[in-house]
Amino acid sequence: MNLKNVGIFLLLAIILLFTAWKNPAFLADRNVQSLVRWTSLFGFCSIGVAFVIITGGIDLSIGSLVGLSGCILVLMLNQHYEPTDIQVGVVAVQKSTLREGREAVQVVIDPKEAVPKVDDTFRFQDMRGREVVGTVYATEMSNDQMFVTFREPSLQVAPQTKMKWSKFVHRPLPLVIAAVMGISMLIGLVHGLLITKLRLQPFVVTLCGLLIYRGMARVLSKDQPLGLGNTLDGVKQWFRGNGFSIPVPGVRWISEGNWTPYVWDYSTKAYERDADGRAIALDFWQWIAIPIPGILLLILAIVAWLLLTRTLFGRYLLALGNNQQAAKFSGIRTDRMVIAAYVICSAMAGLSGILFTFDLNSVEPSSTGNVYELYAIAAAVLGGCSLRGGTGSIVGVVVGTAVMRALYLSIEALSIPKPYEFVIIGLALLLAVLADEVVLRLVQANKMRAQAKTG
Amino acid sequence: MAVRLKIHEITKSFPGVKALRGVSMDVMEGEVLAVIGENGAGKSTLMKILAGVQPPDSGELRWNDKPVSFSNTAESQACGISLIHQELNLAGNLSLAANIFLGREPHRFGWIDERAMHKEAAKYLEQVGLNVSTKTLAGELSIGQQQQVEIAKALSCNAKVLIMDEPTSSLSSGEAEKLFRLIVQLRERGVSVVYISHRLGEVARLADRVEVLRDGANAGRLNKQEINHQAMVRLMVGRELSQYFPHQAHPLRDVRLKVENLVVAGRVSHPVSFEVRGGEIVGMAGLVGAGRTEVLEALLGVRTALAGKVTVDGKSYTLGNPKAAIHAGLALVPEDRRHQGLMTPMSVEENLVVVSSDQRSRFGWLDRRGDRAAAQSQVEGLKIKTPHLQQTAAFLSGGNQQKIVFGKWILNKPKVLLLDEPTRGVDIGAKQEIYSLMEKLASEGVAILFVSSEMEEVLGMADRALVMHEGRITGELSRSQLSEEAIMELAVGGVAAH
Numbered sequence: 001m002n003l004k005n006v007g008i009f010l011l012l013a014i015i016l017l018f019t020a021w022k023n024p025a026f027l028a029d030r031n032v033q034s035l036v037r038w039t040s041l042f043g044f045c046s047i048g049v050a051f052v053i054i055t056g057g058i059d060l061s062i063g064s065l066v067g068l069s070g071c072i073l074v075l076m077l078n079q080h081y082e083p084t085d086i087q088v089g090v091v092a093v094q095k096s097t098l099r100e101g102r103e104a105v106q107v108v109i110d111p112k113e114a115v116p117k118v119d120d121t122f123r124f125q126d127m128r129g130r131e132v133v134g135t136v137y138a139t140e141m142s143n144d145q146m147f148v149t150f151r152e153p154s155l156q157v158a159p160q161t162k163m164k165w166s167k168f169v170h171r172p173l174p175l176v177i178a179a180v181m182g183i184s185m186l187i188g189l190v191h192g193l194l195i196t197k198l199r200l201q202p203f204v205v206t207l208c209g210l211l212i213y214r215g216m217a218r219v220l221s222k223d224q225p226l227g228l229g230n231t232l233d234g235v236k237q238w239f240r241g242n243g244f245s246i247p248v249p250g251v252r253w254i255s256e257g258n259w260t261p262y263v264w265d266y267s268t269k270a271y272e273r274d275a276d277g278r279a280i281a282l283d284f285w286q287w288i289a290i291p292i293p294g295i296l297l298l299i300l301a302i303v304a305w306l307l308l309t310r311t312l313f314g315r316y317l318l319a320l321g322n323n324q325q326a327a328k329f330s331g332i333r334t335d336r337m338v339i340a341a342y343v344i345c346s347a348m349a350g351l352s353g354i355l356f357t358f359d360l361n362s363v364e365p366s367s368t369g370n371v372y373e374l375y376a377i378a379a380a381v382l383g384g385c386s387l388r389g390g391t392g393s394i395v396g397v398v399v400g401t402a403v404m405r406a407l408y409l410s411i412e413a414l415s416i417p418k419p420y421e422f423v424i425i426g427l428a429l430l431l432a433v434l435a436d437e438v439v440l441r442l443v444q445a446n447k448m449r450a451q452a453k454t455g
Numbered sequence: 456m457a458v459r460l461k462i463h464e465i466t467k468s469f470p471g472v473k474a475l476r477g478v479s480m481d482v483m484e485g486e487v488l489a490v491i492g493e494n495g496a497g498k499s500t501l502m503k504i505l506a507g508v509q510p511p512d513s514g515e516l517r518w519n520d521k522p523v524s525f526s527n528t529a530e531s532q533a534c535g536i537s538l539i540h541q542e543l544n545l546a547g548n549l550s551l552a553a554n555i556f557l558g559r560e561p562h563r564f565g566w567i568d569e570r571a572m573h574k575e576a577a578k579y580l581e582q583v584g585l586n587v588s589t590k591t592l593a594g595e596l597s598i599g600q601q602q603q604v605e606i607a608k609a610l611s612c613n614a615k616v617l618i619m620d621e622p623t624s625s626l627s628s629g630e631a632e633k634l635f636r637l638i639v640q641l642r643e644r645g646v647s648v649v650y651i652s653h654r655l656g657e658v659a660r661l662a663d664r665v666e667v668l669r670d671g672a673n674a675g676r677l678n679k680q681e682i683n684h685q686a687m688v689r690l691m692v693g694r695e696l697s698q699y700f701p702h703q704a705h706p707l708r709d710v711r712l713k714v715e716n717l718v719v720a721g722r723v724s725h726p727v728s729f730e731v732r733g734g735e736i737v738g739m740a741g742l743v744g745a746g747r748t749e750v751l752e753a754l755l756g757v758r759t760a761l762a763g764k765v766t767v768d769g770k771s772y773t774l775g776n777p778k779a780a781i782h783a784g785l786a787l788v789p790e791d792r793r794h795q796g797l798m799t800p801m802s803v804e805e806n807l808v809v810v811s812s813d814q815r816s817r818f819g820w821l822d823r824r825g826d827r828a829a830a831q832s833q834v835e836g837l838k839i840k841t842p843h844l845q846q847t848a849a850f851l852s853g854g855n856q857q858k859i860v861f862g863k864w865i866l867n868k869p870k871v872l873l874l875d876e877p878t879r880g881v882d883i884g885a886k887q888e889i890y891s892l893m894e895k896l897a898s899e900g901v902a903i904l905f906v907s908s909e910m911e912e913v914l915g916m917a918d919r920a921l922v923m924h925e926g927r928i929t930g931e932l933s934r935s936q937l938s939e940e941a942i943m944e945l946a947v948g949g950v951a952a953h
Contacts, residue, residue: 311819312812319809322798328757329795330809330863331781390800 004384007439008399011382011432012406017254019410024257026413029288032251033242035409039402040293041355045376046383046401047304047394048348051341053380054308054321056389057195057202059342061209062349062376065187066369068217069180069353074226074363076179077170081121087162088114088122096149104137105155107163111146115139118230119168122148126156134163170231177354184350185343187213192339210373217365227362239358242289252286293355297398300348305394317341321389378429379404403432458520459484459647460505460536460616465514467500474500476671477514482616485645487638489652489662493691493882497671498651502618505649506538507531537609538618543601547594552576554593555608579607583637599630606637610646617641618649623657627742635661655687667691692883700915701891703898704934707918708733709768711784711902712754712871717763719753722746725927726763731871731902736893738917739906740942745923747906748790751873755787756780767870781810784870788860788877790906792853796860799849803841804830806848806859811866833862838888854885861892872896874905878912890916910939922946 019026045062052059088109096106109116116122120136134150134157141147150157157163187209194205228236262279263272271279290298308314320327320334327334352372357363381387382403383396407425416424460482467475475497482488490498503509505516507525516523518534525531528538545554552573553560561568561575576589585603593601602622609617619638623631638648638661652658658665665677667690675690711733716726723746731737739747752758753774754765760774772783789795797806807830808815815822815829830844837858841851848856857877864872874893878886893916897903907913913920920932922945930945 310821310823312816312821313819315805315809315812315821319798319801319805322800323794325795326798327809328777329755329787329789331777332809333778390798 003440003443004436005393005396005399007436008382008384008396008403008432012399012403015403015406015410015428019406019413020254023413024255026255026410027251028255029251029286031255031409031413032248032288033291035402035405036294037291037359038405038409039398040291040297041352041359042372042375042379042405043297043398043401044300044348044352044355045372046379046397047301048345048352049373049376050380050383050385050392050394050397051304051308051317052202052345053377053385053387054317054389054392055338055341056321056324056387057338057341058206058377058387059191059209059345059349060203060206060373061187061191061213062345062352062373063369063371064210064213064217064373065184065346065349066353066356066372067363067365067367068213068220069184069350070357070363070368071217071221071226071365072183073176073180073354073357074228075220076176077173077228077231079168079170079229079231081166082169083164083166086114086165088116088165090124090157090159090161090163091145093157093159096147098137098149103153105134105150105152105157107134107148107150107157109146109148109163111141111144114165115146116148116165117168118233121166121168122150122163123166124157124161124163127158128156132156168231173232173235180354181347181350184346184353187350188343188346189339191346192342195342196335196338214366217363217368221363221365223365225362225364228357229361232358236358236361239292239355242291243295245287245289247285248288249285251288252282253284256282293359296355301394301398308392308394313337313340318390318392321391323390375401375404382429382432457484458482459518461515461517461520462501462505463515463517465501465504465511465516467497467504467509467512469500474671475504475511478668478671478673480666480673480676482647482649483664484615484647485642486663487642487648487650487661489650489658489665490668491652491655491658491665491687491691492668492674493884496668496674496691496882498668499620500671501668502538502620502649502651505531505536505616505618507536508538532612532614535613535615536618537612537614537616539602539605539609539620539622541621541624543598543605545593545601545604547592549593550590551580551587551593551596551604552589554604555579555589555611557608559612575611576607579611580604582610583607584633584640597630599626599633602626602630602634603637606641614646616647616649618651620651621653622650623652623654625743627744631657655684658682658687659684688883700912701887701894702736702916703894704918705734705898707735708900711768712904713766713769714750714754715764717750717753717765718761719746719749720759720761722749723753723926727928729921729928729931731904733870733900733902734897736897736903736905736916736918738913738920739904739923740908740910740913740920741923741946743908745946746926747923748875749926750923751787751875751904751906752789754780754873755785757787781867784868785873786810786864786867786869786871787873788857788864788875790875790879792856792860792880797848797856799856800847802845803834803839803848803851803859804844807833807862807866810863814867829866830862833859833866837862837865837892852882852885853880854882854888857881857885857889861889865896869901871902871904874903876907877905878907878909910942913937913942914939 049059049062090107091110092108094106096104098104116136116139118136118138122134123131126132132155134152134155136148137151138149139146191205191209194200195202262281265272274280316332316337320332320337324334353369356368379400380397383393383400385392407428411421411424458481462478462480464477464479465475466477478497478501492498504511507528507530510526523534555576556572561571573589580589583603583606585600593604622634626634641648650661659682662682663679665682665687667674669691677686709732710730712731715728718724718726727750741747749758753760756775756777756779764771765774767783767785770783773779793799804827808826811829812821812826815825827844834841839855839858841855848859878889881889893903914937917937918934920937920942921928922930922942924946932941
């Protein structure tokens with residue numbers, strides 16, 4: 001770990017502790033988890049752009065590509081109803097109460113005739129003989145009977161009638177994800193080819209990309225928000241959940257505002273004790289569950305780190321970032337390496353778009369992903385990437401992303417009015433970069449003085 | 456003659472090195488004082504201190520016997536000292552007049568007085584014998600002409616001491632001649648010229664006195680009548696150089712490199728054909744710009760070849776693809792070490808293994824232990840002076856950097872070694888090591904083709920010489936035919952007298 005990485009870790013710690021000092025709840029489990037979640041969602045873009053920055057390039061199209069890939073994901077899923085010829089008999093009808101407390105209609109059917117899923121519809125004649133449609137809200141199996149709850153509260157179903165079943169279907173998710181990733185990588189390939197073969201400037205190429213992909217997202221979606229609704233509930237549930245837990249030191253003491261580790265009971269003015277008379281202690285180590293996106297990021301970060309430090313590709317990328325001509329003279333196929341870097345960057349942006357869509361359940365074609373490229377670039381720079389190319393560390397980039405997110409969340413936690421948000425983040429970044437430069441110069445000057453004495 | 460600038464006991468340290476340890480010398484009025492020394496002897500540091508680029512740690516400068524100190528270049532210029540850098544510093548997109556008066560433009564009410572500026576500039580251009588319009592853009596001039604503009608600029612600052620750092624390093628011989636005449640004129644006008652050069656022939660010809668630096672200290676001084684090649688070399692290296700060129704004839708093996716009708720985009724428009732045998736060292740002589748570098752670069756594939764066929768050991772490879780050329784067994788130590796040879800911000804190890812690590816790698820994974828061992832073997836074998844393998848290459852001396860470039864290719868076991876000015880910017884000690892290395896590789900059967908602008912290097916090291924002139928090979932000289940005159944005649948376009 002180099003000096004720069006230590007610095008960025010310190011900066012993160014300072015932001016977290018300062019905010020927790022003003023508002024202890026900032027370090028409560030749920031807030032720590034939300035920090036990890038957001039860091040992760042943004043982290044994919046940061047890792048991607050780090051590869052491009054290491055080559056000495058830049059990618060400004062990331063945010064637009066996040067939006068576009070989200071749109072393509074939803075559109076390609078092609079959620080629609082597929083009518084069947086299956087007639088389902090209604091065994092019984094009863095009232096039921098939804099989770100939100102609303103009334104709903106529950107219909108009992110025979111699962112041998114149909115096993116409907118959420119969002120499927122049934123067409124039937126209501127009591128007045130009109131054709132009506134009911135959308136499935138929930139299903140439940142019990143005693144060989146299927147209980148289907150409809151979303152429409154005033155639906156009137158008569159027992160002993162027949163309903164026509166329409167299935168709500170979409171294309172298989174793995175296929176759609178593969179397609180979205182393929183399109184993203186193709187976009188990266190085009191960037192790379194334009195930059196290496198036609199020698200266009202990365203800034204210009206990706207600036208055009210920024211406009212084009214945003215526009216494409218709006219055209220494809222007809223500028224309407226695209227939602228996932230209840231589709232892929234299982235995947236989304238998993239994605240929004242947590243994986244394994246890790247012990248984090250001290251956060252419990254801080255977040256409970258209780259720096260003496262024992263629990264103080266204000267009513268009895270004594271430490272709380274258990275049945276055996278021992279003081280109840282707050283655990284120093286708090287087990288915090290890592291959100292799934294955090295685990296995904298961890299895996300990708302490890303892969304990226306291995307790629308950068310343990311493979312020929314990484315070695316060549318750093319070499320050409322330092323000196324493209326010397327790399328060429330050493331027989332490195334610099335064009336291929338640069339193209340690969342842009343493909344990686346766009347793939348990460350595409351992946352990020354998919355994950356943001358899972359997380360938010362919808363895509364706003366005109367705004368989802370806006371300025372994410374700037375967050376990613378800022379995080380990479382904070383993490384030690386030089387825009388001149390040739391240097392960069394994945395650990396630094398991930399922590400850099402965490403710093404950006406921590407700033408956001410702490411502005412919220414400190415109840416600072418929204419309009420100040422960008423001012424504060426901008427100033428904090430400027431200070432961090434300044435401190436980095438100043439410290440570096442001080443260290444160098446010290447070294448020089450020490451050597452002047454001994455030399 | 457009076458002492459114009461007295462340099463007294465100047466010291467200066469940088470991280471890791473003591474660049475100057477108490478250097479003293481006098482610059483007289485109207486003399487050419489040559490300052491020579493190996494790379495790293497402290498010449499450049501001393502000149503930077505004189506020019507106000509850096510302050511000294513201790514010591515004193517006296518101008519006309521009055522103590523002076525400069526905290527920036529403007530102050531030293533105001534005093535009368537101008538430094539002409541090895542790399543020229545003109546703004547290519549500005550006119551000559553604008554360049555000469557950059558930052559000092561004659562003005563009235565905040566408007567640049569163009570007419571006065573061009574008039575004045577023309578006067579100074581005339582003084583340096585440059586016959587072009589002051590409205591010409593600096594970028595349109597040749598390197599030699601740009602240098603004249605720099606000198607004109609110095610004169611316009613009323614320079615009394617003109618420091619020239621390696622002024623002929625990128626000049627053709629004709630341009631260099633012009634420069635020498637100008638220097639003599641300046642001296643006659645009472646300007647003191649401090650002349651820094653590696654080219655001892657020029658020094659012997661021009662200098663009134665020579666100051667020799669070694670390891671940041673005075674190693675000796677020579678007066679006009681004492682100046683000769685041997686005396687200078689002795690003072691520079693601190694010992695007599697016996698057997699300067701370790702050349703021996705090796706038994707020649709089969710043809711390893713065969714070039715047929717090669718045409719290169721840019722300079723080499725006439726088809727070039729030649730052969731190099733295993734164990735043979737072939738020198739490529741010619742003036743700067745004759746197309747020698749272009750031939751080497753085209754062979755490696757980093758420059759586009761328009762036509763031609765190249766075979767190594769009888770097998771041809773695709774031109775224009777460095778990877779294929781390297782695979783075929785080619786290696787090129789390029790002319791511009793900092794930009795083409797090394798990734799200077801990266802470590803010694805990374806630089807040494809960059810070509811060969813793909814042979815050790817498995818499925819794209821680096822063999823880190825193997826890489827380290829390979830790098831270590833070259834550091835030991837080539838005696839590369841570095842504290843450790845992770846040292847940043849930029850911090851090494853020119854000679855050690857050049858050894859790294861050699862080392863990275865040796866690790867790839869080349870069949871044909873192409874060398875472009877292999878000893879440029881390398882001190883005498885390292886030069887000899889490089890010559891020995893060439894000998895050793897040749898004795899192992901490597902075919903060596905080297906481009907050199909140093910005549911004595913070609914005479915000393917080549918079994919055979921090819922001479923180029925304006926993009927074509929004008930002649931070929933065997934070792935027995937090699938002489939300075941024969942090479943020169945071919946290099947300026949004559950036909951070899953057989």
